[in-house]
Amino acid sequence: MANEKKRTPERISLAHGAGGSVMEEIITLISNVITEKNVSKGIGLKELDDGGTIPLQDYEIVFAGDAHAVQPIFYPGGNIGKLAISGTVNDILMMGAKPLAIADTIVVEEGFETTKLRQILESMNETAKEARIAIIAGDFKVVPKGNIDQILISTFGIGMVKRNKLILDSGLKPGDKIIITGSVGDHGIAIMAHREGIEFETALESDTAPLVEPIEAALAAGRITAMKDPTRGGIAAALNEFAKKSNVSIWLEENKIPIKEPVKAASEMLGIDPFEVTCEGKALIGVVGEDADRVLQAVKKTKYGHDAAIIGTVKSDRPGMVILKTKVGGHRIIDVPYGEPIPRVC
Amino acid sequence: MDSKDQNVIDESAKLTAYIQKLAPKSDIVKFTHVCGTHEQVLSQYGIRSLLPKTVQLIAGPGCPVCVVPAQDIDEAIELAFKEDVILTTFGDMSKVPASRMSLFESRTEGADVRIVYSPLDAIELAKQNPQKEVVFFAVGFETTVAPIAAELLRSPPDNFSILCSHRLIPPAMDLLMGIGELQIDGFICPGHVATIIGVKPFELITHAYRIPTVVSGFEPTDILMSIAILLKQIKEQTPKAVNQYSRFVKYEGNLKAQQMMARVFEPYNAHWRGIGRVRDGGYEVKDEFEHLNARKKFNLKPKKGIDIKPGCICHLIVIGKETPDRCKLFGKECTPNHPYGPCMVSREGTCNIWHKYGKIDIFQED
Amino acid sequence: MCLAIPGKIIKVEGDYAKVDFGGVTRRVGISLLENVTENDYVIVHAGYAIEVLNEEEAEERLKLFQELAESLDDI
Structure with a gap:
């Protein structure tokens, strides 16, 4: 198709923050304005990977940041605090690095209850302990009532990796396999259950979690070629990024993709594609073909990886495309999602 | 993968084989469906990639996104910009370009547009915001008209009203048949509309135009079976109306729903986007329920919308x-x-x- | 045209009912139907049950399959 010329929007819409193809307009705007994109030969805004790197002797310092404005701030399976720490820890892990420390900024609305703040800080601490990192710096601000919705948390993390062990989204090679560490769409559906206008009940919990254990197990068990934690835009956005950056095609099998019953039911009820729904505690791992089973077994032994599965294969033809073989044997292209999936009735 | 998935695979394989055998070898057959959800299942399961080249599935005017006129969306946007109004809509309509912008874009200029899954959610919003007027953008076909009629008959709160833009399917199918140079060898009929209106309206089309019509469900195997049935009838030249979705569709449809709809709505020659006036092609709220009709409540002046912009086909x-x-x-x-x-x-x-x-x-x- | 999915009636509450869609439950209107009871399977669209499952459908489906199979015998 004609290469869609990226237009700068007049105004920012919700879709510009939803991790899909419309968000790319803002990323283009940012990368056009920011000229200082890399520290010497390190990874930076030029590559737009999960994080940036600063070369230091034969190591790379990995640096990643995330902002969080989830609503509701307390949800089944987690809260904004656990989400903020896990998100940045996972971004660092995806580069093959060992997370070391986090700085965070907390902005609250005037009148926010301190008991809620304490609960959030406690779960930030628990998550940091589980990820074996320290929270070493930060800032706290209060804004007049009504200027924001309760609380916003941003986190910035540092990790280290040997230069030759750095893992990028562009590392996939034909013949590699794609492993997912668990079921798709848990976080997005668990949150949507509370969204005004489409409420429903479910026992489903968000999968918010720091993935230190399954990723360390994977790295020890075989040759990992690429990693990415699918968040906004679900596995559809993440896999398309893999395919475009590695200039390969990814062939998935619908029957192999783990999906929990409530996520399937809610997606059908709302008419949305579960592959576009937000995940929060999952990783997509590219692994050399022969090592795939060994890595899978290693990941399945870990707490956050017991539902892991090999869901696809990397090929050289049709570079940049993600293709799904469906349950009935047909083929479908998995496209970059537009933005957040919107419920439909038709 | 559970056993249910396994028999879907087996059944699909069997039906695909039937289709390969029943399909003509060289000349092309074109089946039209008039349902956005049928198109979604076709795309989601890649069903077209299983069909021989001689069997083509054409998407007809079957989802509110394509047929609701720009004028109605302009009216929804006009309401959404009113200070005291919350405009609720199904997600489907949020991104459709109207004359100047879409409902989604109007949010960025301060309009209060909220997405709901059901009229129940819109009425809940009305109860929670007594100081606001909640308007529900009522689009969709017979299947969606029934639930909305049911809620309007339960006297919703005073601060609730609907902007009615409902359309009816059989008149549009008649219109398609009236367009000479379209090749339509059979219809895959919308199963959920049929749960409301039954099989009869589609039977009339078979009798009138001598082409097969199959009321189809929404599992991939339902659609594959419907295609096989259409091919069989063409091969045997016995056009019939077949109810493939009999697990939820009765021949006479849902009589109670039909009565409730008739109490609240009346058909009129509605305008379909890009198609023009379709005889009895839409529903409007009856005068008896005028207080629930947002066009009357906010006395909206009809302004011609731009349905098809220059260059668009x-x-x-x-x-x-x-x-x-x-x-x-x-x-x-x-x-x-x-x-x-x-x-x-x-x-x-x-x-x-x-x-x-x-x-x-x-x-x-x- | 209209996205509708099957669900099981868990609890009837007047003109409404709680319906389970497989791990997801929602309040659904049932006034479009007559004498709906618990454990009935219904098809739900936009928050309303629009029809009850026809239990004997299985043989009708088999009949359609057989008709297709027979029509292939003479090819």
Whole structure:
């Protein structure tokens, strides 16, 4: 198709923050304005990977940041605090690095209850302990009532990796396999259950979690070629990024993709594609073909990886495309999602 | 993978084999469906990639995104900008380009537009916001008209009203048959509309035009079976109306629903986007329920909307007369992120699917 | 046209009912139907049950399959 010329929007819409193809307009705007994109030969805004790197002797310092404005701030399976720490820890892990420390900024609305703040800080601490990192710096601000919705948390993390062990989204090679560490769409559906206008009940919990254990197990068990934690835009956005950056095609099998019953039911009820729904505690791992089973077994032994599965294969033809073989044997292209999936009735 | 999945695979394989055998060897047969959800299942399961080249499935005017006139969306946007109004809508309509902008874009200029899954959610919002007027943008076909009629008959709160833009399917199918040069060898009929109106209206089309009609369900195996049944009837030249979705469709439909609909709504010669007036093609709220009709409550002055912008050929695409690659805006001014015409908006819009699948001949692969 | 999915009636509450869609439950209107009871399977669209499952459908489906199979014998 004609290469869609990226237009700068007049105004920012919700879709510009939803991790899909419309968000790319803002990323283009940012990368056009920011000229200082890399520290010497390190990874930076030029590559737009999960994080940036600063070369230091034969190591790379990995640096990643995330902002969080989830609503509701307390949800089944987690809260904004656990989400903020896990998100940045996972971004660092995806580069093959060992997370070391986090700085965070907390902005609250005037009148926010301190008991809620304490609960959030406690779960930030628990998550940091589980990820074996320290929270070493930060800032706290209060804004007049009504200027924001309760609380916003941003986190910035540092990790280290040997230069030759750095893992990028562009590392996939034909013949590699794609492993997912668990079921798709848990976080997005668990949150949507509370969204005004489409409420429903479910026992489903968000999968918010720091993935230190399954990723360390994977790295020890075989040759990992690429990693990415699918968040906004679900596995559809993440896999398309893999395919475009590695200039390969990814062939998935619908029957192999783990999906929990409530996520399937809610997606059908709302008419949305579960592959576009937000995940929060999952990783997509590219692994050399022969090592795939060994890595899978290693990941399945870990707490956050017991539902892991090999869901696809990397090929050289049709570079940049993600293709799904469906349950009935047909083929479908998995496209970059537009933005957040919107419920439909038709 | 559980046993249910396994028998879906087995059944699909068997039906695909039947289709290969029943399909004509050289001349092309074209079956039209008039349902956005049928198109969604076709795309989601890649069913077209299982069919022989001689069997083509054409998407007719079957989802509110493609057929609701720009004027109605302009009215919804006008209401959404009113200080005390919350405009609720199904997600489907949020991104459809109207004359100037879409409902989604109007949010960025301060309009209060909220997405709901059901009229129940809209009425709940009305109860929670007594100081506001909640208007529900009531689009959709017979299946959606029934629940809305049921709620209007339960005297919703005073601060609730609907902007009615409902359309009816059988009149549109008649209209399609009236367009001479369209090749329609059979209809895959919308199963959920049929749960309300029954099989009879589609039987009338078979008798009137001597072509087979199959009321189809929405599992991939339902659609594959419906295609096989259509092919069988063409081969045996015995056009009939068949109810493939008998697990939820009765011959006479849902009589109680039909009565409730008739109490609240009356048919009129509605305008369909890009198609024009369709005799008895839409529903309007009866005078008896005037207080629930947002057009009366807010005395909206009808202003002609721009249905088809210059250069756009969605009106020819929506009836299956043209294909998106013949439109000069396709993939340039008109893309999924910046839809110029309605058929580019929804994931099931013909242009959106062509933009995604493009000319890559992926379907005839292994 | 209209996205509708099957669900099981868990609890009837007047003109409404709680319906389970497989791990997801929602309040659904049932006034479009007559004498709906618990454990009935219904098809739900936009928050309303629009029809009850026809239990004997299985043989009708088999009949359609057989008709297709027979029509292939003479090819």
